[in-house]
Amino acid sequence: MHVRRRTGLFMVAFTVLGVVASGLAGTAAAHDGRGRDRPDAVVAADGSADFTSVQAAVDAAPTGATEPWVIAVRPGEYRELVKVPATKPFLTLVGTGRHARDVVIAYDNANGTPKPDGSGPYGTSGSASVTLDGADFTARNLTFANLFDEAAHPEITNRQAVAVLTRADRLVFDGVRFLGNQDTLYVNSSSAAVVARAYFRDCYVEGDVDFIFGRATAVFDGGEVRSLTRGSTTNNGYVTAPSTMIDNPYGFLFTRVRFTSDAPAGTVFLGRPWHPSNDPNAIGQVLVRDSWIGDHIGAVAWSDFSGGWSWRDARFAEHHNRGPGALVTPDRPQLTRSEAAAFTVRAYLSGTDGWSPDARRR
Incomplete structure (x- = not known):
């Protein structure tokens, strides 16, 4: 094994900004995910590189890094669970294929899948194909998926199946695909008292029920969010299920995103408010602005939670959306231009450390 090393290198929000900012970790020099570093390690399923699995490369990465440690992943499907611990910040995964679909990291556990040791089911968090606890993580040009087959497992009724669970701060996903059905992308934080930020640039996310959910601050800048049909004529699911804590003004921001679907018109909701364990302080925040919305979203775009x-x-x-599903009705609150000025990509992500992974778009 040879591992290469480098030598160098919404309106209540205004009253609580200081509280949130003080809870954000990091420094002004925090990694923003825009670098194009040569790899420190290479993964190839056929054994032609340093490692045959992504997890093995993660395990070999240094602990406590202060600059990016880059893992290049060659084309192929990597059927494995990947866990990046909090002790390994600044990891970067880069798919070396021509397209993001050329590198697929996937597994197939669901909430209700029994653990091999007989200790019970995995649960929603435990179902994740990829779990990210290391800060300043970056992924580019690859696919994360949960391949749980609902039709093949009718005995499993708890079908939440997470492709990626994030719990760390300052994460960047650039041209990444997230595939699943229910609960595809779980953007969370290490605890309810901690704010974690993630930036999704030109990404593709698909699913059906609550497939972008959690309490993290997450910005989706460009890309596509695709709702998969469940075959219903009335309800084909919910895009988001935020559980933003009440003292955090910034939950999910979608800007310049295309919302698409193969579901019938008016059968999908933009979101519903998730209250984990009935927590009254989880007051979800979502803003969809300057985006294109298909007709799968109807006149009532939001739904109650059970x-x-x-x-x-x-x-x-x-704010300022377009497309056949961008209807303006009494059941679809709209921000004015002056109100929307407070909810920009920079406002969501900058914190106290000035983090700006979106800088190249300005």
Whole structure:
């Protein structure tokens, strides 16, 4: 084994900005994911490189890094669980194929899948194909997937199946695909008291029920969010299920995103408010702005969550969208231009460390 090393290198928000900013970790020099570093390690499924699995390369990465450690992944499907621990910050995964679909990292556990040791099911978090606890992680040009087959497992009724679970701060995903059905992308933080930020640039996310969810601050800048049909004529699911904590003004921002679907018109919702363990302090925040919305989103774009949680008590809004599903109705709150000025990519991500992974778009 030879591992290469480098030698060099919504309006209540205004009252709580200081509280959130003080909780964000990091320095002004934090990695922003825009570098194009040569690899420190190479993964190839056919054994022609340093490692045959992504996890083996992660395990070989140094602990406590202060600059990116780059893992190049050659084309192929890597059927494995990948876990990046908190002790390994600054990891970068780069797919070397021509397209993001050329490198696929996937597994197939669901919430209700029994663990091999007989200790019970995996649960939603445990179902994740990829779990990211290391800060300043970057992924580029590859696919993360949960391949749980709902039709093949009718005995499993808890079908939440996470492709990626994030719990760390300052994460960048550039041209990455996220594939699954229910609960595809779980953007979270290490605890309810911690704000974690993630930036998704020109990414593709697909699923059906609550397939972008959690309490993290996440920005989706460009790319496509695709709702998969469940074969219903009335309800084919929900794009988001945010659980943003009440003292965090910034949950999910979608800007310049295309919302598409193969579901019938008016059968998909933009989101519903998730209250984990019925937490009253989880007041979801979502803004969809300057985006294109297909006709799968109807006149009522938001939905209540089971347990009596009304979407009207959450922080859901839109601004300056277009497309056949970009309807303006009393059930679709719109921000004014002056209100929207406070909810930009920079506002969501900068924190106290000035993190700006979106700089190249400005």
